[in-house]
Amino acid sequence: MNPGKILLVEDNPDDVALTMRALKSNNITNDVVVAQDGVQALDYLFGADGGAGAEALPAVVLLDLKLPKINGLEVLRRVRSEERTKLLPVVILTSSDEERDIIDGYSLGANSYVRKPVDFVEFTQAAKQLGLYWLLMNRAPPTPR
């Protein structure tokens, strides 16, 4: 199991709580860092001053699209444009399955696109699958530097 953290970029506290519960119920014990908008997410990844004090990169980013201040797609664009984060696994986890969101997400280099199911049982299943795949099965890119 990849011991890295999970960066959950999600502005809805309900969704945060439900996601945490779903992860926990599937025995995924990795630390979950929550960013409540795009700015917080970028601050976490690059450090408030643009990268110097940034923490270690998370194992995977679960990224919502509709966010306050800076939206998910913009966060993704910035992540992919930085040398340090360009290989970071990013999973878009959002309510919408609008075709243009899917296209834009993949165009900007998302590694996966998952629509949050309304049914909590299905949602739990999705969280389990995501955890299993990205933390267990997937070989993460080497940590830069």
Add this chain to the structure above:
Amino acid sequence: MSPLRDWPIKRKITAILLLTSGLVLLLTSAAFVTYEVLTNRRTIKVQLATRSRILAANSTAALAFANEADATELLDALKYDPHMVAAALYDQDGRVLATYPAAAAADLIPAAPQPDGYRFEGGRLVGFTPVAQGENRRLGTLYIASDTKAVSDALRLSGVIALGVLAIALLAAYALAAALQGRISEPILALAETATAVSTRQDYSVRAPKLGEDELGTLTDAFNQMLGRIADQDRELRRHATDLEQRVEARTHELSESNETLRRNAAELLAANQELDAFAYSVSHDLRAPLRSIDGFSHVLLEDYGAQLDDGGRDALRRVRAASQRMAALIDDLLKLARVTRVEMRSETVDLSSMARDIVADLQRTEPARQVECTIAPGLKARADPPLLRVVLENLLRNSWKYTAKQPRPRVEFGSTDANGGTAFMIRDNGAGFDMKYMDKLFGVFQRLHSAAEFEGTGVGLATVRRIITRHGGRIWAEAAVDQGATFFFTL
């Protein structure tokens, strides 16, 4: 001089009259003069014959005795007639006994007597008369030559008279023609003038004056009638033209108005589409999130605190979850319906038969226990947008699949049939059907003919289907009866 046919009609009529009367008069005069000449010639011939016979009777003695002096004296009496040119008496043997004048030039007297009789010769009248004693004893011949001045005098006189008559007659004819030609030329000139007025001024109200009941009068009448008809037709034509002009103007106005309306509508439609787009996007993101919370926390309640609730509490929470999931399905279907309206269409040849087989196979996979007899006609093709047409077939086949669930021997059929000369595709089942009197609700959004307890559904599927068919320019309708199945027809 201009050719005859270009003369004005007045001059033509006058010329014709003068020519005709001149010719007639000329012929008459010639006949008169000829008659005069012939009469005069006969008269002088008779006169000469009479005189010759008298002289011959008187000459018998002189000839019988060959008395030259007597004979000369006898002949000399001819001098009282100035027309007498020459005379001679021949004896029995043809010798000249005496001449007149007494010393006549030799070329005046023929050398020997010629056959008896009177004739015109070389501008003279000559006569040879026998001189005889009794009935049959011939003594000699009398020759008399007279000039023909009487004849030429008569010729001259009658010629002068004829010329005079001709001149007066022509003058009179000219005067008459001048006076009377108007009867013919005036109506014609009036007609010509009217025709000119009509053609130069386009004034069809003028009328040619009618000057009599003859053929020209008839012609004038016909001309005027014709003008009347032309005027009527002209008026009619102008009326039509004005009418047409007004209609074209009105139509142009209408067109520009409807163009404006169309442009406004298109702009409104574009704005509405953009709004719909934004709305759908927002719905897609924002409306589902609270549902997820409702469902999720209901589940948390059931999982963590289920033991502390009684059956009623647990049932209530299950109902909350079911409702939130149904709401999510409604939102998803509505979004699909909106997408069907917004998505850009392309036209391709679609193999409907193989598409239907795929869909039925999918349905069978999701419900492996169902035994449905599916008949799909092979080779059905159409020009359409493939993903949208798949939505149509999916909805209709899934409906048939769903509504035959309570049938002991469920049957679903996909085929084609003739409809108004075109091809209509048809999906038929022997399922629950519906009452035809609710037909108008069938394709409405959120309209259902069955309760959710009987058959699940959101009431958006057929509305989506109809929208897709309409976007393809086709038509969809259904035939059904309660518990006797339903047949859906659509054209593309």
